[in-house]
Amino acid sequence: MSRVRVALAATVRTLPRAPGLAYEPKFDGHRLVILRTPDSVVLQARSGRIVTGAFPDLARAAQRLPAGTVLDGEVVVWHEGRTDFALVQRRAAATAARAPMLAQSLPASYAAFDVLELAGVDVRGRPYERRRALLVDLLLPLGPPLQPVPMTTDPELAATWYETLPASGIEGLVVKRLDQSYPAGRRAWQKLRHTDVRDAAVIGYTGTPRRPAALVLVVPGDDEAPLVSSPLSAPLRRELSETLAGRTGDAPAGAAPSPTVTAVGLGEVAYRPLDPPLSAEIRHTSLRHPPPEVLRLRTDL
Incomplete structure (x- = not known):
């Protein structure tokens, strides 16, 4: 079908x-x-x-x-x-x-x-x-x-x-x-x-390729500093894992994350970069507190 x-x-x-x-x-x-x-x-x-x-x-x-x-x-x-x-x-x-x-x-x-x-x-x-x-x-x-x-x-x-x-x-x-x-x-x-919903660039993720935990985002119109999303839902973790499995050019699955970013409540956390970035639709009340909620991956872009 x-x-x-x-x-x-x-x-x-x-x-x-x-x-x-x-x-x-x-x-x-x-x-x-x-x-x-x-x-x-x-x-x-x-x-x-x-x-x-x-x-x-x-x-x-x-x-x-x-x-x-x-x-x-x-x-x-x-x-x-x-x-x-x-x-x-x-x-x-x-x-x-x-x-x-x-x-x-x-x-x-x-x-x-x-x-x-x-x-x-x-x-x-x-x-x-x-x-x-x-x-x-x-x-x-x-x-x-x-x-x-x-x-x-x-x-x-x-x-x-x-x-x-x-x-x-x-x-x-x-x-x-x-x-x-x-x-x-x-x-x-x-x-x-009513909510502030916008698209953001996904420059990386925390966790592993098989079980990603959160996205590292750059939001247009912000100060361009990366920020970490709230934890991904189970459907989004699965979708991101499937997307990562079909990409080439990213860090190998066994490679350790190297860059770091400041996450609300966690301090500096390591993440795995994505090249080229993905896109995601996010919802937030403020850019930093609380962290943005990821609504969906923008695979249509």
């Missing part, structure tokens, strides 16, 4: 206001494509990796979709009235043995925001307004855990969402044109976030 190329969004600093726009809450979870094949269900992460085994509850719920249906959305885990990104990461990192147990204790929800194919018909070329209507008609009769995200065309209501929904774990808004086809692989949507 070929990888589904998902639509992307460009960051904006203020709320776009114009006729013909639609606004959706931006959930703080993991991007997930649901593919309902004639025989089964396949769950694909944004990277293209198949993660069906980590979310048996969603795979089971998606069996109710018509064969030949493809959905784009975000998987979230609700905890104490808000979405919890750390719990989503825990679900995503689950082994096949632990996944069913975690599905019971930390059930996942799927916030669907687009339909790409419906009952074998490719609808990506249709306007978003029409795709939205198809999505709602498809999912509302099914109910949780597969649900369409809320949507409004009222910018004042969208502004209210932006100010009030962060308490529920919503990190901002996604803005789309009503007449827009599905922009696979392009940054044709817009996103307005």
